[in-house]
Amino acid sequence: FLSQPQDLGIVAVGFSGGQPKPGVDAAPAALIESGLLTQLRDDLGYRLHGHDAVHSFSDVVPAQDPPHRGMKNPRAVSAVTRRIAEQVYRHAKEGRLVLTLGGDHSIAIGTIAGTAKATRERIGRDIAVIWVDAHADINTPETSGSGNVHGMPVSFLTGLARDDKEEFFGWLTDEHRVSVKKLVYIGLRDVDAGEKRILRENGIKAFSMFDIDKHGIGRVMEMALAHIGNDTPIHLSFDVDALDPMWAPSTGTPVRGGLTLREGDFICESVHQTGSLVAVDLVEVNPRLAADTDLGAHETVRAGCSLVRCALGESLL
Amino acid sequence: FLSQPQDLGIVAVGFSGGQPKPGVDAAPAALIESGLLTQLRDDLGYRLHGHDAVHSFSDVVPAQDPPHRGMKNPRAVSAVTRRIAEQVYRHAKEGRLVLTLGGDHSIAIGTIAGTAKATRERIGRDIAVIWVDAHADINTPETSGSGNVHGMPVSFLTGLARDDKEEFFGWLTDEHRVSVKKLVYIGLRDVDAGEKRILRENGIKAFSMFDIDKHGIGRVMEMALAHIGNDTPIHLSFDVDALDPMWAPSTGTPVRGGLTLREGDFICESVHQTGSLVAVDLVEVNPRLAADTDLGAHETVRAGCSLVRCALGESLL
Amino acid sequence: FLSQPQDLGIVAVGFSGGQPKPGVDAAPAALIESGLLTQLRDDLGYRLHGHDAVHSFSDVVPAQDPPHRGMKNPRAVSAVTRRIAEQVYRHAKEGRLVLTLGGDHSIAIGTIAGTAKATRERIGRDIAVIWVDAHADINTPETSGSGNVHGMPVSFLTGLARDDKEEFFGWLTDEHRVSVKKLVYIGLRDVDAGEKRILRENGIKAFSMFDIDKHGIGRVMEMALAHIGNDTPIHLSFDVDALDPMWAPSTGTPVRGGLTLREGDFICESVHQTGSLVAVDLVEVNPRLAADTDLGAHETVRAGCSLVRCALGESLL
Ligand SMILES: [Mn+2]
Ligand SMILES: [Mn+2]
Ligand SMILES: [Mn+2]
Ligand SMILES: [Mn+2]
Ligand SMILES: [Mn+2]
Ligand SMILES: [Mn+2]
Numbered sequence: 001f002l003s004q005p006q007d008l009g010i011v012a013v014g015f016s017g018g019q020p021k022p023g024v025d026a027a028p029a030a031l032i033e034s035g036l037l038t039q040l041r042d043d044l045g046y047r048l049h050g051h052d053a054v055h056s057f058s059d060v061v062p063a064q065d066p067p068h069r070g071m072k073n074p075r076a077v078s079a080v081t082r083r084i085a086e087q088v089y090r091h092a093k094e095g096r097l098v099l100t101l102g103g104d105h106s107i108a109i110g111t112i113a114g115t116a117k118a119t120r121e122r123i124g125r126d127i128a129v130i131w132v133d134a135h136a137d138i139n140t141p142e143t144s145g146s147g148n149v150h151g152m153p154v155s156f157l158t159g160l161a162r163d164d165k166e167e168f169f170g171w172l173t174d175e176h177r178v179s180v181k182k183l184v185y186i187g188l189r190d191v192d193a194g195e196k197r198i199l200r201e202n203g204i205k206a207f208s209m210f211d212i213d214k215h216g217i218g219r220v221m222e223m224a225l226a227h228i229g230n231d232t233p234i235h236l237s238f239d240v241d242a243l244d245p246m247w248a249p250s251t252g253t254p255v256r257g258g259l260t261l262r263e264g265d266f267i268c269e270s271v272h273q274t275g276s277l278v279a280v281d282l283v284e285v286n287p288r289l290a291a292d293t294d295l296g297a298h299e300t301v302r303a304g305c306s307l308v309r310c311a312l313g314e315s316l317l
Numbered sequence: 318f319l320s321q322p323q324d325l326g327i328v329a330v331g332f333s334g335g336q337p338k339p340g341v342d343a344a345p346a347a348l349i350e351s352g353l354l355t356q357l358r359d360d361l362g363y364r365l366h367g368h369d370a371v372h373s374f375s376d377v378v379p380a381q382d383p384p385h386r387g388m389k390n391p392r393a394v395s396a397v398t399r400r401i402a403e404q405v406y407r408h409a410k411e412g413r414l415v416l417t418l419g420g421d422h423s424i425a426i427g428t429i430a431g432t433a434k435a436t437r438e439r440i441g442r443d444i445a446v447i448w449v450d451a452h453a454d455i456n457t458p459e460t461s462g463s464g465n466v467h468g469m470p471v472s473f474l475t476g477l478a479r480d481d482k483e484e485f486f487g488w489l490t491d492e493h494r495v496s497v498k499k500l501v502y503i504g505l506r507d508v509d510a511g512e513k514r515i516l517r518e519n520g521i522k523a524f525s526m527f528d529i530d531k532h533g534i535g536r537v538m539e540m541a542l543a544h545i546g547n548d549t550p551i552h553l554s555f556d557v558d559a560l561d562p563m564w565a566p567s568t569g570t571p572v573r574g575g576l577t578l579r580e581g582d583f584i585c586e587s588v589h590q591t592g593s594l595v596a597v598d599l600v601e602v603n604p605r606l607a608a609d610t611d612l613g614a615h616e617t618v619r620a621g622c623s624l625v626r627c628a629l630g631e632s633l634l
Numbered sequence: 635f636l637s638q639p640q641d642l643g644i645v646a647v648g649f650s651g652g653q654p655k656p657g658v659d660a661a662p663a664a665l666i667e668s669g670l671l672t673q674l675r676d677d678l679g680y681r682l683h684g685h686d687a688v689h690s691f692s693d694v695v696p697a698q699d700p701p702h703r704g705m706k707n708p709r710a711v712s713a714v715t716r717r718i719a720e721q722v723y724r725h726a727k728e729g730r731l732v733l734t735l736g737g738d739h740s741i742a743i744g745t746i747a748g749t750a751k752a753t754r755e756r757i758g759r760d761i762a763v764i765w766v767d768a769h770a771d772i773n774t775p776e777t778s779g780s781g782n783v784h785g786m787p788v789s790f791l792t793g794l795a796r797d798d799k800e801e802f803f804g805w806l807t808d809e810h811r812v813s814v815k816k817l818v819y820i821g822l823r824d825v826d827a828g829e830k831r832i833l834r835e836n837g838i839k840a841f842s843m844f845d846i847d848k849h850g851i852g853r854v855m856e857m858a859l860a861h862i863g864n865d866t867p868i869h870l871s872f873d874v875d876a877l878d879p880m881w882a883p884s885t886g887t888p889v890r891g892g893l894t895l896r897e898g899d900f901i902c903e904s905v906h907q908t909g910s911l912v913a914v915d916l917v918e919v920n921p922r923l924a925a926d927t928d929l930g931a932h933e934t935v936r937a938g939c940s941l942v943r944c945a946l947g948e949s950l951l
Contacts, residue, residue: 189633196634208633213583214535218848257579257623262891266847294825316823316842317830461719506950513951525950531852554865573939574896 001123001233001278002095008040008312009091010051011111015080017073018106018150019055021252023288024131027304028054028101030287030297036305040099044313049096050087056081069141073105074202077106077149078169085109085117085176092118092278096237099308102283104150104252105137108237109169112157113176115235115279120175127278128228129157132267133239134255136188136195143194150284158183160198180204182217182232184224184269187212187242192257209257217263221270236271236311237281238264240304250300261303268310280311318440318550318595319412325357326408327368328417330430332397334378335423335467336388338569339566340605344621345371345418347604353622357416361630374400385485386458392443393424394466395486397409401427402434402493409435409595416625419600421467421569422454426486430475430493432552432596437492445499445545446594448475449584450556451572453505453523454514460511467575467601470576475500477515499549501538501541503527503584504559505598507572526574534580536588538587553628555581555599557621567617580619585627597628635757635867635912636729639674642674642946643725644685645734645745651707652696652740652784655886657922662735663687664821664921664931668941674733678947685727687711691717703775708844709739711783712803718744719751719810726752726912733942735915737884738784738916742871743803746791747810749869749913754809761912762816762862763791766901767873768889770822770840777828784918792817794832813817814838816866820901821846821876824889843891851897855904870905871915872898875940883924884934895937902944914945931946 012028040046053277060079066076084100088111091098100111111273112129119127131137131154138154140161141147155161156169158180185206191199205227207220215223228234241251242256243257259267271277284302290296325585329345331536349371357363376394385391401417405428408415410523429446435442438494448454453473457478458464473486477496481487502523508516516523532540546549558568561575576584588594602621607613614618644664666688674680694713702708718734722745725732734745746763753761763769765788772788774795775781789795790803791816795804819840825833833840840863841854849857862868873883878892893901905911919938924930 083829191634199634206634209579210583210586210633213533213579216533216535219848256619257582262843265891269844272725282858310950316844317825317833317840348771508951516951524949526896527900527903530850530896533850533852573936574899 001119001125001276002097003090004095005097006046007094008039008046009049009095009096009098011084011087011091011098012051012054013027013084013100013103013107014054014056015103015107017076017080018104019148019252021286023287024102024104024252024284024286026287027057027103027285029147030301031101031285031304034301034305035310039249039305040310040312047310048190049091066145069163070144070147071149072147072148074168078171081110082105082171085114088279089116089118093122095122097277098279099312100279100281102281105239105283106150106153107283108153108281109280109283110155112178112235114174116178117175119233119278126182126235127178127233127235128184130184130186130224130234130236132186132237134187134190134241134258135239135253136185136191136199138195138198139183139246141191143192145192149239154183164196182228182261184227186220186224187259189257202309212263217266219266225274226272233278234271234274234276235279236268236277237277237283238307239284240282240300241284243303248300248303249296251284251289252286252287261306264303264307265310269315272311272313277311280308281306288297318436318442318593319414321412322412322414323363324413325363326366326411326413326415327354328404328408328415329368329371329425330399330401330417330420331371331373332420332424334393334397336465336569338603338606340538341419341421341569341601341603342373343604344420344428344602347618348418348602351618351622353625356626357629361626362398362507363629365611366408375380384464386480387402387461387464388458388466389464390466391485394513395484395488398424398427399488402431405431405596406435406447408616410439412439415596416629417596419598420554422600423467423470425470425598425602426473428596428598429495429552429554433495434492436550436595442487442550443499444495444550444552445501446452446495446631447501447503447551447553449503449557449559449589451504451507451575452556452570453508453516455512455515456509460509462509462529471500479549499545500581501544503520503537503541506574529580532585536583547591549593550595551588551591551593553585554600555585556601556623557599557617560620565617565620566613568601568606569603577589578623581624582627585624586632589628589630594628595623600627635753635759635910636731638729639731640680641683641728641730642680643683643732644671645721645725646688646734647717647718647735647737647741648684648688649741651710651714652738653782653886655920655923657738658738658851658886658918658920659690660921663736664935665735665919665938667726668935668939670942673819673939673943674754674946678943679822680946683719683730701781703797704778704781705775705783706781707783712801712805714892715741715744715804719748721749722913723752727756729756730948731911731912733914733946734913736915739917740787741917742787742794743790745913745915746812746869746871747806750812751809753867754788754910759867760811760816761867761869762810762818762866764818764858764870764905766820766871766876768821768824768875768892769873769887770819770825770833772829772832773826775834777826779826784859788817809938816862820895821856823891846897850902855901859904859908864908866910868905868908869910870902870908870911870912872902872916872941873918874916874934877937878926882931882934882937884920884925885918886920895940898937898941899944903949906945906947911945914942916942929944
């Protein structure tokens with residue numbers, strides 16, 4: 001679906017306002033320092049665009065940002081994700097593959113909105129989303145217990161949550177949205193009761209860790225990709241907390257019983273092999289957490305780089 | 318098969334006399350302190366019964382307890398398991414699901430005897446036993462090298478070992494016993510030569526770690542449950558040493574190459590989904606062991622809680 | 635295919651010249667000290683031959699050994715592997731199963747050459763090779779970046795690399811070689827670009843970690859053994875770095891995302907069950923590396939012993 005498949009638009013986002021723990025904004029720099037972009041260019045042959053800066057978008061973050069409908073930092077997250085949407089949109093409109101390095105998972109409001117709009121305009125197609133995560137991130141402001149927006153992006157992207165005011169995600173329009181029918185979850189294992197109800201009521205396809213143990217990751221990917229269909233552009237949004245803390249301890253909301261790094265890499269390789277990938281997000285790496293444990297941050301950054309390289313075409317043989 | 322499926326009888330047993338390492342008697346308190354019973358009540362909706370005390374049964378432990386047929390502490394283990402059998406029986410006779418928190422695995426002489434008897438009386442059915450363990454625990458006093466009774470419970474429960482004297486398990490009668498045909502092992506990887514012969518000669522169904530690697534845990538559970546049949550009450554006896562020491566280091570006889578926590582949870586969820594579960598044991602958590610390693614005891618207790626919650630109905634989606 | 639299947643020829647090789655890190659020469663002593671040979675004799679019932687010494691072959695290692703075609707220590711590796719070939723040949727010619735404890739993986743030039751020649755002479759059959767490794771070890775001197783011969787053994791053994799001079803592996807003749815059609819790799823995950831081309835161009839059967847995740851280790855072993863055919867003598871060459879560093883950290887070139895110990899044991903058990911095994915190598919255990927981490931060397935040695943015992947007939951049930 002890409003006109004320039006060897007051109008890679010990079011959006012590096014140093015933003016942590018969708019959740020309370022500082023440090024996730026340092027992830028893009030850590031990933032880049034460990035050599036990720038060099039590998040993408042030299043080993044995988046991509047031409048990079050937009051890789052010269054990590055964006056904090058501090059110019060659009062207001063000094064005062066009281067809660068709205070329970071959401072914390074609502075104006076900041078709305079404004080930052082709107083800017084991300086524009087950046088991703090510009091790359092995608094050129095027919096480039098887009099890689100976004102977060103940042104917390106709230107930024108996917110921007111990345112997916114940008115890809116969805118650009119892909120509709122460029123080739124008249126709706127995108128599908130593969131959301132790899134321990135969490136469903138589909139709370140509405142009203143079902144959320146914490147008010148952290150990184151637990152709500154899917155809700156805003158599918159239109160399950162909406163707001164009239166432009167400063168509170170009112171800028172999202174139908175052209176930015178994706179259908180719940182085009183959404184597939186992989187790796188879920190910590191889903192709120194309210195979210196479980198949302199998934200059921202909307203018939204959303206989800207493969208939990210139980211399904212992965214039952215069928216194996218090979219069969220789960222077959223089923224996930226079959227649900228999407230083989231003629232649909234795919235946006236892959238990968239939350240590093242989908243991996244087990246054994247492989248990725250440095251993340252804000254780790255949950256045991258997760259994917260092995262091998263399974264994570266396998267998911268990414270399988271999506272790449274479809275030839276339908278149009279955008280990838282890697283989010284929730286937080287190099288400040290678990291930094292005291294044995295190489296925790298280092299391992300998590302390495303795991304993140306491995307996931308991205310696999311999604312972008314690295315293969316073992 | 319339960320008349321009161323939301324009523325949960327709790328038998329917390331602080332007993333370590335079936336093996337030589339102190340500390341396994343501290344497991345019920347550790348599991349309860351970490352919130353297990355609260356979770357069962359608040360998150361899974363059970364009404365709890367008998368949860369007000371951890372029983373050490375010290376009143377029936379004799380001062381002198383010399384070996385009998387090589388068994389160590391034979392009078393103590395016999396008397397304690399007899400009392401456990403009575404407690405489990407009373408819960409099961411009421412049609413309640415029964416959860417026993419050990420203690421070493423010798424206590425399963427009591428739990429299974431109690432369930433078997435009550436289920437026969439209440440609904441006229443024989444129970445099946447799913448024994449999840451690194452070990453087969455099917456030595457007779459004569460084949461045992463160590464004399465520790467926690468390596469013999471299956472032998473006494475199936476009638477392969479018997480003793481006339483009431484003080485040495487002579488109190489076990491046919492109504493307490495289970496058929497070797499109704500027994501399925503999962504997770505075996507450290508089985509004595511004598512035990513291998515017993516398993517073969519009696520045609521006992523056993524899935525070793527080799528089988529789990531060969532078929533995957535999903536297929537193994539299908540085969541295990543097919544062997545039992547879909548119309549049979551199930552007693553699940555889970556020895557935490559079935560898990561790999563990576564997930565459960567704090568146990569008396571750890572053996573490498575074990576189940577992942579995910580596989581352990583999967584087994585428990587699969588058994589729960591049958592709707593045939595009548596009793597669960599969790600045994601051999603020893604918070605005093607591996608306490609010096611990185612969070613060993615804490616992790617083992619958490620793993621134990623996770624197994625119990627999955628067996629009692631927690632699911633990911 | 636063995637006339638004396640309970641006779642086990644042991645070749646213990648304390649050699650590290652195929653790569654730069656000292657310590658891999660200490661592996662045979664460490665494996666033996668941890669009880670491996672006693673277990674093979676007492677638990678598995680083998681009669682041992684040649685187990686009285688660890689060979690360093692220092693008499694054939696020259697004082698000066700400048701590079702040849704980029705190869706480091708070429709005269710030493712050539713001379714030592716020639717001696718290994720003779721020792722393995724003598725055991726194999728007697729119809730014994732042969733176990734070689736390395737040493738770095740360059741020694742497989744000797745072990746496979748010895749088995750190939752003896753098996754042709756004894757029963758007129760070509761052997762197949764199952765090479766379990768994170769690496770393909772199939773560089774030629776010209777494609778190798780490092781010049782370390784432990785990355786080239788498969789190239790010399792298949793004839794893809796050749797040298798006229800006897801002192802530089804010129805002693806290898808057709809009777810020592812194996813066909814690329816009779817070679818199967820398992821566990822690959824770090825393969826050079828040049829090696830990938832060699833594998834493709836020669837149609838060599840290889841199962842990477844991607845394949846293991848996709849199909850499961852059970853199905854992969856079925857496919858691997860089907861490729862070889864059920865009537866072919868098998869030489870199993872197991873590089874401990876095929877295991878994930880979580881289980882085998884003490885090795886010279888660890889690569890993440892590897893086999894679990896369970897999968898490694900499963901491979902060995904599966905090969906044993908064919909009844910076609912004629913020789914086993916265990917290489918690249920380096921007890922000097924990762925010795926500072928938590929029990930690293932100890933765990934790696936234990937893992938190595940476990941792999942060997944499984945290949946030689948230990949089973950769980
Ligand atoms: Mn998450
Ligand atoms: Mn997320
Ligand atoms: Mn056990
Ligand atoms: Mn047990
Ligand atoms: Mn290797
Ligand atoms: Mn190797």
